[in-house]
Amino acid sequence: MIQLDSLTKVFDTPKGAVVAADHIDMEVPAGEICILIGPSGCGKTTTLKMINRIVRPSSGKVFIDGKDTTDMNTQDLRRSIGYVIQQIGLFPNMTIEENITVVPRLLGWDAPRFKKRAREMMDMIAMDAEVFLKRYPSELSGGQQQRIGVARALAADPPVMLMDEPFGAIDPINRAVIQDEFLKMQQELNKTILFVSHDIDEAIKMGNRIAVFREGKLVQYSSPDDLLAAPENAFVESFLGEDRALKRLNLVKVRDVVSNEIGTVRPDETLETALARIDDFGYQNSILMVNDRHQPVGMITRSVARTTKGYCRDHFQAAPPLASLDDDLRKVASLMFAHDTTWLPCVDEQGRVSGQITQRAMTRHLGSRYRSRSEERIHAGREE
Missing domain, CATH: 3.10.580.10 (CBS-domain)
Structure with a gap:
């Protein structure tokens, strides 16, 4: 669904050119969640923003469902992509209903249709439409506002969603609840999602694939299990932490x-x-x-x-x-x-x-995975 082809961004600064994203090549299959993770300033958010052209690429291309987005109208592109940010970005002078239906109204939906959609979205995020639709963002808690932000991004039923640390500002208890609710929704919605996070535990829990960035480069792109069992290098290993074997407990079902x-x-x-x-x-x-x-x-x-x-x-x-x-x-x-x-x-x-x-x-189950990956590496080294 999403393909990044040598995507690059170079910023001009008073001190010279700064490469924020360096020839990023990635493919995200339809219906999967890809987590972009890495230390601050590594290029993950820049890469995300180049997809909906909030940041214009210096070079490279973005394909969505096989279509080159280079020559697409910027407004049309953004309206076809759901976008959720950590700061939520709800319009304070609009009701919750008006916030949720912003994009459907821009797309020309009639009133009965977008009002019905607002109620459907409230049901999906487990909030009572009768209680909340006519309220304003200031009347909601931070966790409730975050849910509305997700509902707004989903309202026009976009095939692709971009999420920039969407749960980062929420306290740990509510964050875990919202993460669980979002994963349940994803099982039904089957969206293709790029999701920036700074939390490796969140990445392992939420992602089908994890992209690890460092200094503008994509260092490793793997499933969570492969990432934990076989870090590409010392940087990835240190980023995952010494308890990476225990982190795999989250990935294996009884x-x-x-x-x-x-x-x-x-x-x-x-x-x-x-x-x-x-x-x-x-x-x-x-x-x-x-x-x-x-x-x-x-x-x-x-x-x-x-x-x-x-x-x-x-x-x-x-x-x-x-x-x-x-x-x-x-x-x-x-x-x-x-x-x-x-x-x-x-x-x-x-x-x-x-x-x-x-x-x-x-x-035994956890250990066998590590042993098999170690044997694969040894075998690959011998072949080289």
């Missing part, structure tokens, strides 16, 4: 690591049966008790099963914390640390046991 080898007992089975099944799964010191719907209802420990007679229904402890198949490994690791355990049962959307996840399996 369903990628879950094992279906898990022992269970029913309430009407004996403790002797429970002990035998615990022994069958020798690395565990307990076993899960499930009901007729195969949902966890408790846990039998080895010590109880070995020293007590009777039925499981009379001697169980509370069920351990559960992991959903769609949880990421960061949440799982947090639960394991908090509850001093090395394994968790996993459940599906109906709450039925579908397997287990262990600390060892998580370590």
Whole structure:
């Protein structure tokens, strides 16, 4: 959807020419979010602004959906691209409805159509149209204004969106909420998005691809997983931080690591049966008790099963914390640390046991990715 072909910007200053963006080559497939990240002054925002011509390129081209935008009318180009900035930029003398419908009105939409669109956008960003549409920006919180900024950028249904640190001015709690809401919207909208950020954790969470910039140059352009597993050089490695292996926990879902080898007992089975099944799964010191719907209802420990007679229904402890198949490994690791355990049962959307996840399996999964990338590099070095 977006292709940058040797895109370059040189600024003339009293001290001479400054290269802000140096022959940037990138392709962003339709429906993906690409995060531009790097230290201050590295060229990421300049690159973003050249796409909608807020900054005019010194050389190079921008293609959108295969079309060269060089000779496009600047106003038409900008109206076809959604744009969100950190400062939000809502018009203070306009109502929220008027702010959201700015571009549709410029495009000649009739009143019933753009008013309907404003209400659709309010539903999409989880704000009550009856409460907020007639208010002014000054009557909203910073987080609410940011949501309106996103709604305004989406109102005319542009295929491409540019976002310049859109959540940077919001407090951490609201930022996480808005990020999650935006990702849910993206699953439905499937927009192609270039997104400038200074936060590597935000980049990993939000991006399908990450472009790392340094001194006007594109240093590495990879998926988040590839970026963390195989930094291109020492600069990228230092930028990612020493905890980059832990950052990968955000990228892996439980369903990628879950094992279906898990022992269970029913309430009407004996403790002797429970002990035998615990022994069958020798690395565990307990076993899960499930009901007729195969949902966890408790846990039998080895010590109880070995020293007590009777039925499981009379001697169980509370069920351990559960992991959903769609949880990421960061949440799982947090639960394991908090509850001093090395394994968790996993459940599906109906709450039925579908397997287990262990600390060892998580370590192996993450480690195998690093080992494979290291082997690829060694092999490539030998071929050279």
